[in-house]
Amino acid sequence: METKPLPKEAILVVNAHSRKGQNLFAQARQKLEAAGIRLIAAHGVEEPEQLALTVRQAVENGAPMVIVGGGDGSMSGTVDELVGRECVFGVLPLGTANSFARTLGLPLDLDGAVQAIATGRRRRVDLGMIDRDYFVNAASMGLSPMIGQTVPHKLKRYLGRIGYLIWAVKCSVGFRPFRLTIDDGVKEHRLWSTEVRILNGPYHGGVELSDNADVDTGEIVIQAVVGRSKPHLAWDWYAKFVKLRDRDALTQEFHGASFRIDTRPRQRISIDGEVLARTPATVKIAPGAIDVAVPRES
Template sequence: MITRNDRQVSDRRAEKEAIEREIKGIRRAVLIVNTRSRRGAANWSEAKEQLLQAGIVLDGVYPVRNAEKLPDIVRDEIAKGQKLIIVGGGDGTVSSVARHFRDRGVVLGLLPLGTANSFARALGIPLDLQGAIDVLVDGKVADVDLGTINESHFVNGSSIGMPLIVGRATPHVLKKYFGRAAYALVAAGKFLRFKPFLCVVTASGVEHVFEALDVRIASGGYQGGVLVAREAKPDDGTIMVQILTGPSKWTMAKEWGRRAFGAPFGAANTVCLKAPEFLIDTDPSQHVSVDGEVITQTPVHARSC
């Protein structure tokens, strides 16, 4: 028996195949690069040349220094009927424009030119420029989930706690010259003043209460370029809330030390919950970041859409 959901999946698959054929047939795109991202200024011109050499006709090239203009440029190009819009930048860049692609029959092509590039890592996109362009030229169109924190969208993850504090305090110039190591340099100074907090997570009407050190709301499994939530998948219709628990910040130091060497968080100190949506509150109230950008404070409503 063919169900309604089966038909929806089949229709969506046919739509993706049609868009893919169209893109590969016309071989046209627009390139938009956030030159404030770590490798944006240094690589946008080379990205342009490599795309042209690969046979992609560029109807527009936008090296953008003011990131606030990115959503307007994307929206205008979608209105012109563009089918492939290539965006160069990091996780914050992608998060700022992703909502404009939702249900529009337009493909977002990604050049990972940021610091951590967690979204690209979750999708398996190569981090080198040539590898990422090869995916744009020869890859397939894929569906990924778009998450929301209140009314703000995210493509990879949202965080509460120490990673947010570090990300917020790490200056752009430090990330530009030291890459991911910049976060470790700032973390050393912030760690001694950090305190655990109470976190209440509600899913399907059930409350879960924790003494939390770090909370991650994940669509993808990476944070700061490190794999921290192997169970999170960017295309399964759910989001995952991962809570690092414990009364001592030294637990957090130990666990993030494990992650730095590629080991998973210890099961005894980690709780993972998966659902289409959550309500999350903390005491005291905590800042909440979306793909590295602080956008609100708890309480928040998180969902997959």
């Protein structure tokens, strides 16, 4: 069945604090208008905590599409405002990893992303949830939240994923494995783990981690790096990054609509790069929660 076309009017909201946002806000505004998108308003938001409020006001004022420019954290921090609304979510990938944009098949350059919004189509996608908080792409426990909570902004901004890698080596010195319990409603699964990824799409940190996660499956995927070996965790990231044949040898996956997760000791949960929750927590899928703009051939 043919879906409604993408709107030609939108409000642009750019995280000007993100890695590329400050430099690209003016360019994005100009390129969107040149591509035929009439911008009702355009906001370059310097304070990240104001992003959600700015998007909420745009949706409440009846914007047919809200285009958010920033990284995965900006997307997850604002997407709650579009759930249950007719407003389309437009994505300008201006962050470091841009995992959600990769999942949607969006070009990662500004010109390509603008063209996808101007000439693409709607796609109805799922969102993940940690308790009552929606997220677009992935949440994680273990080393990732430690990195996300402490990585210097300038290191992330100027070195991108390499900066994350440098900081990961530093953080790994004090990191300890944990005992993980996953309750799928039928059975409790207990195992040692060094990292847990909660996936609504295949990418996390810009790396394709799962062949089974996607934004329209109606399921959430929990992927645990099993055991207590920190070198195994490093090897798992490397194996998945270079796509080795046995890249899933050190992980175990659980698929379903809802899970209850707990850890000993308690773990912080990073939601698309922002540390926003702790275990225990309920993890579930919100099927077909929003419309997003994707390339027509996606």
